[in-house]
Amino acid sequence: MSGTSKVSREQLERKLCARFEQAVPKRVNGDPHFVWRGRNLSADCLLQIGTVSYLLRFEQGSIKECRKGLPLMCPWDFAIRGSARGWDALWQDPPKPGWHDLFALTKRGEMTLEGNLHPLVANLQYFKDILALPRKGGAR
Numbered sequence: 001m002s003g004t005s006k007v008s009r010e011q012l013e014r015k016l017c018a019r020f021e022q023a024v025p026k027r028v029n030g031d032p033h034f035v036w037r038g039r040n041l042s043a044d045c046l047l048q049i050g051t052v053s054y055l056l057r058f059e060q061g062s063i064k065e066c067r068k069g070l071p072l073m074c075p076w077d078f079a080i081r082g083s084a085r086g087w088d089a090l091w092q093d094p095p096k097p098g099w100h101d102l103f104a105l106t107k108r109g110e111m112t113l114e115g116n117l118h119p120l121v122a123n124l125q126y127f128k129d130i131l132a133l134p135r136k137g138g139a140r
Contacts, residue, residue, distance in 0.1 A: 012084045013050040017068070019091065019134040020049060024056075025066040027133050035061040038126045043119040046076040050084035061126075078115035080131075086110030093136035101128060 028034045038061025045056040055074060057065040082090070082105060089099035089110070098104050105111035113120065120127055 009050065009084055012088060013052055016049050016084055016087050016091070016134075017052050020047075020054070020087075021066070021068070023133040024130060025063045028063050028130055034126075034129070037061065037129075038123060041119060041123045041126065043077040044075065045120075046070065046074075046079035046081075046115075048079065048081040049087050050082075076115065078113065078117055078120050080111065080113060080120075080127075082111040090131070091134045095135075102131065 028038075038058065041058050041061055043058050045058065047054045047056055052068065053070050055065065055067040055070055055076060056063055057067075080102065086099075086105045086108070089095060090101070090105060092099070094100075098108065099110075102111060102113065106113060
């Protein structure tokens with residue numbers, strides 16, 4: 001990898017992380033309907049944007065913790081890991097066909113889903129809507 005592409009990848013990751021941090025925790029917790037939709041969810045999710053990891057602790061639909069960087073041996077229930085390119089494409093408004101959701105990005109090899117996927121699949125639309133919040137138009 002050349003020096004300029006590494007710098008641009010790091011800049012893209014910083015931009016995407018800032019978008020995520022500004023959009024997700026406050027908008028989920030600030031919307032009673034979002035919290036209600038996730039009322040049966042209590043799980044720890046590792047979310048990775050490029051090389052940057054976040055731990056999201058969900059308790060009854062609220063995000064109780066959004067922690068950037070994980071401590072050593074930090075447990076989580078499931079992980080959503082994506083390349084910076086994948087997250088950037090997902091958060092375009094509107095995203096291009098084939099870049100529009102978690103499973104499309106998984107099929108492309110830009111994203112992986114790991115761990116106990118039951119909480120994710122049981123609350124799939126909730127998570128899809130949360131992960132659409134950093135788009136300009138959000139999930140609505």
